[in-house]
Amino acid sequence: MAFFEQDIHDEPKTFLSKYIFSFxxxxxxxxxxxxxxxxxxxxxxxxxxxxWTLAFPGQAxxxxxxxxxxxxxxxxxxxxxxxxFTMHGTIMIFYAITPILIGAFxxxxxxxxxxxxxxxxxxxxxxxxxxxxVSGIMLLASLVTPLGAAAGGWTSYPTLSTLLGxxxxxxxxxxLALFVLGVSSTMGAVNYIxxxxxLRAPGMGYFDMPLTIWGLWLTxxxxxxxxxxxxxxLLLLTFDRMFGTxxxxxxxxxxxxxxxxxxxxxxxxxxxxxxxxxxxLPAWGIVSDLLSFFARKPAFGAKSTxxxxxxxxxxxxxxxxxxxxxxxxxxxxxxxxxxLTMTISIPSAVFFANWLGTIWKGALKFDTPMIFSLGVVFVxxxxxxxxxxLATVTTNIYLHGTYFVVGHFHYTMAxxxxxxxxxxxxxxxxxxxxxxxxxxxxxxxxxLTMLGLNGVFMGMMIVGHAGMHRRIYNPFVYEFLxxxxxxxxxxxxxxxxxxxxxIIFVVNFIHALIKGPKASQNPxxxxxxxWTIPTPAPHYNFKEIPVVKCGPHEFGNPLLKDKDFQxxxxxxxxx
Amino acid sequence: xxFISLLAATLFVLSAYGQDSTESSSWLSLLKAPLDISVEGHxxxxxxxxxxxxxxxxxxxxxxxxxxxSYYYSQKRHxxxxxxxxxxxxxxxxxxxxxxxxxxLIDMQITSISNxxxxxxxxxxxxxxxxxxxxxxxxxxxxxxxxxxxxxxxIFNTEDDVVxxxxxxxxxxxxxxxxITSKDVIHAFSIPNVRLKVDAIPGRIxxxxxxxxxxxxxxxxxxxxxxxxxxxxxxxxxxxxxxxxANWLAESHSNTKHIVDQENPDIFWGWxxxxxxxx
Numbered sequence: 001m002a003f004f005e006q007d008i009h010d011e012p013k014t015f016l017s018k019y020i021f022s023f024x025x026x027x028x029x030x031x032x033x034x035x036x037x038x039x040x041x042x043x044x045x046x047x048x049x050x051x052w053t054l055a056f057p058g059q060a061x062x063x064x065x066x067x068x069x070x071x072x073x074x075x076x077x078x079x080x081x082x083x084x085f086t087m088h089g090t091i092m093i094f095y096a097i098t099p100i101l102i103g104a105f106x107x108x109x110x111x112x113x114x115x116x117x118x119x120x121x122x123x124x125x126x127x128x129x130x131x132x133x134v135s136g137i138m139l140l141a142s143l144v145t146p147l148g149a150a151a152g153g154w155t156s157y158p159t160l161s162t163l164l165g166x167x168x169x170x171x172x173x174x175x176l177a178l179f180v181l182g183v184s185s186t187m188g189a190v191n192y193i194x195x196x197x198x199l200r201a202p203g204m205g206y207f208d209m210p211l212t213i214w215g216l217w218l219t220x221x222x223x224x225x226x227x228x229x230x231x232x233x234l235l236l237l238t239f240d241r242m243f244g245t246x247x248x249x250x251x252x253x254x255x256x257x258x259x260x261x262x263x264x265x266x267x268x269x270x271x272x273x274x275x276x277x278x279x280x281l282p283a284w285g286i287v288s289d290l291l292s293f294f295a296r297k298p299a300f301g302a303k304s305t306x307x308x309x310x311x312x313x314x315x316x317x318x319x320x321x322x323x324x325x326x327x328x329x330x331x332x333x334x335x336x337x338x339x340l341t342m343t344i345s346i347p348s349a350v351f352f353a354n355w356l357g358t359i360w361k362g363a364l365k366f367d368t369p370m371i372f373s374l375g376v377v378f379v380x381x382x383x384x385x386x387x388x389x390l391a392t393v394t395t396n397i398y399l400h401g402t403y404f405v406v407g408h409f410h411y412t413m414a415x416x417x418x419x420x421x422x423x424x425x426x427x428x429x430x431x432x433x434x435x436x437x438x439x440x441x442x443x444x445x446x447x448l449t450m451l452g453l454n455g456v457f458m459g460m461m462i463v464g465h466a467g468m469h470r471r472i473y474n475p476f477v478y479e480f481l482x483x484x485x486x487x488x489x490x491x492x493x494x495x496x497x498x499x500x501x502x503i504i505f506v507v508n509f510i511h512a513l514i515k516g517p518k519a520s521q522n523p524x525x526x527x528x529x530x531w532t533i534p535t536p537a538p539h540y541n542f543k544e545i546p547v548v549k550c551g552p553h554e555f556g557n558p559l560l561k562d563k564d565f566q567x568x569x570x571x572x573x574x575x
Numbered sequence: 576x577x578f579i580s581l582l583a584a585t586l587f588v589l590s591a592y593g594q595d596s597t598e599s600s601s602w603l604s605l606l607k608a609p610l611d612i613s614v615e616g617h618x619x620x621x622x623x624x625x626x627x628x629x630x631x632x633x634x635x636x637x638x639x640x641x642x643x644x645s646y647y648y649s650q651k652r653h654x655x656x657x658x659x660x661x662x663x664x665x666x667x668x669x670x671x672x673x674x675x676x677x678x679x680l681i682d683m684q685i686t687s688i689s690n691x692x693x694x695x696x697x698x699x700x701x702x703x704x705x706x707x708x709x710x711x712x713x714x715x716x717x718x719x720x721x722x723x724x725x726x727x728x729x730i731f732n733t734e735d736d737v738v739x740x741x742x743x744x745x746x747x748x749x750x751x752x753x754x755i756t757s758k759d760v761i762h763a764f765s766i767p768n769v770r771l772k773v774d775a776i777p778g779r780i781x782x783x784x785x786x787x788x789x790x791x792x793x794x795x796x797x798x799x800x801x802x803x804x805x806x807x808x809x810x811x812x813x814x815x816x817x818x819x820x821a822n823w824l825a826e827s828h829s830n831t832k833h834i835v836d837q838e839n840p841d842i843f844w845g846w847x848x849x850x851x852x853x854x
Contacts, residue, residue: 250778300661392689401798472806556656
């Protein structure tokens with residue numbers, strides 16, 4: 001179905017053209033992976049500093065504290081605390097999850113799984129990565145500016161994020177860094193959309209694509225439409241900060257201006273609600289595929305899964321108002337957003353049923369990618385269902401701005417996406433690096449992470465319902481929150497456990513890179529196109545552009561004699 | 576099997592949470608929201624409890640599928656997978672049935688309850704022509720709450736207004752209406768004990784009403800990030816009997832300084848009360 005011939009380019013010879021300014025989607029994917037893992041580490045350390053402060057207020061952070069905060073003998077100061085949670089949110093969403101799930105696996109998997117030699121626009125792809133690097137440097141630079149980094153929360157609502165609340169250059173850098181990252185992600189998204197539409201191998205219809213590609217495709221569409229919306233908001237905010245405009249300034253006292261701070265909230269959440277689906281859709285796609293691959297059974301209702309994801313993509317654009325109930329919108333808007341938000345649970349229930357249908361009467365193999373995928377079903381079940389409290393307006397008004405919200409969105413955006421990302425890492429590692437990761441330590445990593453993250457996020461929901469609100473340096477200045485000290489300590493210990501578990505992952509990853517056993521061409525016995533080529537993939541991917549003859553989930557066909565799966569390039573065996 | 580017993584235990588724990596346990600020292604009390612001191616706050620609590628039961632019901636189904644299938648259909652116990660792709664009419668109907676079950680059993684229930692509570696109670700403003708309400712103007716600023724009572728003349732922004740800082744006093748037995756704004760950045764006026772909060776936004780006035788039931792001392796929090804000392808933006812709430820409140824207000828009137836410098840926005844910040852007569 002390709003619209004044009006794809007040439008085999010010459011192999012890059014120099015170090016620079018091969019590893020640094022490479023046009024190869026596989027190399028760019030790996031670059032995004034390193035980038036994302038680096039920021040995941042930075043954001044994770046910030047999370048531990050935040051958790052330590054909440055559980056042991058006024059006590060020095062062990063080991064690192066005195067080095068980072070010599071003026072306070074290692075205690076995190078309140079202004080730094082605000083920077084920490086702001087940067088933690090920003091980094092995790094835009095600089096860790098987006099590069100890993102979308103940048104790394106999007107780049108790596110899309111051409112390989114649709115049978116293309118590269119992306120449609122390789123130069124755009126390379127630019128997308130290097131612009132992301134520029135953005136990352138801007139963000140990190142903001143940490144060492146005189147008044148420190150941005151400290152208004154990752155939502156950075158004006159008027160706090162205007163000069164009135166954040167006079168430092170850190171907030172300006174934050175705004176510009178996100179704008180630049182938006183440019184980078186939009187470039188990537190446009191490229192993904194065009195690649196998937198034009199470069200699918202001959203014979204591959206949209207419903208013959210693996211669901212991973214569906215997830216990445218829908219994500220790219222949302223990215224291309226809604227990141228520019230955020231960009232517009234950020235530009236106006238920059239104008240307010242730098243050129244004295246008053247788009248978001250109103251009032252008659254300390255603030256004055258003819259603008260409206262709520263306008264920014266609308267713009268932000270028009271982007272912001274699709275953003276949470278931007279983060280989760282690739283993970284849903286990956287999990288839908290992996291459950292089928294390791295249950296050795298066709299994906300149950302693959303078409304309806306793809307269509308439900310599409311339905312959610314469409315619905316995600318019209319529900320953003322539930323983030324703003326407490327700003328007292330018109331009651332009609334409030335009612336409409338509540339109703340629309342509720343409809344999202346129908347497609348969600350459909351693909352949950354499909355996931356369970358996939359493992360029903362399968363022959364489940366519990367390799368590491370599989371247990372991570374099953375973990376996603378568990379944590380996303382919790383995360384999705386607890387969203388109901390926040391969708392209904394009356395309960396939302398009580399829970400809004402509390403740790404309940406933090407627990408809920410960490411279950412969906414952190415836990416589910418992280419586990420989905422790990423599943424993808426363990427699954428595609430052999431094809432990416434030609435070696436296998438250790439199964440035993442992968443499973444240890446899973447169980448410790450699972451234990452830790454449920455302790456953290458369940459604990460957060462409980463303290464939130466008990467009244468603890470978010471973004472406070474020391475909750476225990478409130479008398480009615482003092483009963484929550486032990487629970488906060490439990491959450492912090494769980495967080496430390498979860499952090500420690502990631503060391504296992506990093507060690508396993510590096511060890512496998514250097515000394516892992518060599519991977520065969522198709523270690524998981526899966527029929528999608530990337531497993532039809534040698535391991536690791538040659539720079540041109542496919543010598544001959546493959547012709548697709550069956551779907552990606554052909555497992556357990558009783559007519560097959562010598563193996564239990566079919567490659568997508570093989571004619572479907574029928575009676 | 577371990578998982579099922581674990582789930583049963585969780586279910587037991589969470590069912591205890593729905594009931595009114597008087598033992599506040601037990602760790603189960605962590606599962607409860609702060610004491611409800613308002614006439615209507617129970618609506619929020621009961622909706623949260625109902626949602627919890629519905630969620631547990633569906634999550635248990637998911638877990639039975641997840642752990643049950645993982646156990647019975649592992650490659651060891653069930654080596655030959657069933658070759659189906661879920662596109663038969665029967666399977667599509669089952670999936671569609673589950674989807675609509677979730678919508679009808681959970682979504683429609685809680686949405687209609689919440690919608691009703693919102694439109695008929697929390698967003699139904701007391702008609703000030705027909706009933707007497709306590710009126711308070713609230714001004715958030717970095718990092719404190721200012722409260723203004725109209726004083727003896729019943730008119731705001733006059734010399735006999737009673738103005739307090741971080742100190743809100745209200746009576747039981749009468750509806751209290753707040754009109755709220757902010758001087759600098761966005762704050763959120765939150766009283767966890769009555770299950771309500773609303774943003775304080777520069778440039779516009781938001782509203783909240785509630786009726787208190789239990790005299791005592793409580794906290795008011797700012798729940799919207801408003802800067803470094805956001806965490807210290809706490810106001811004290813004192814709920815009085817109607818008599819005590821009248822005494823306090825009368826005493827405060829006589830103590831009022833009766834100086835209003837109209838040029839000083841730190842002192843002269845009130846506005847003309849926006850009377851609500853109809854919804």
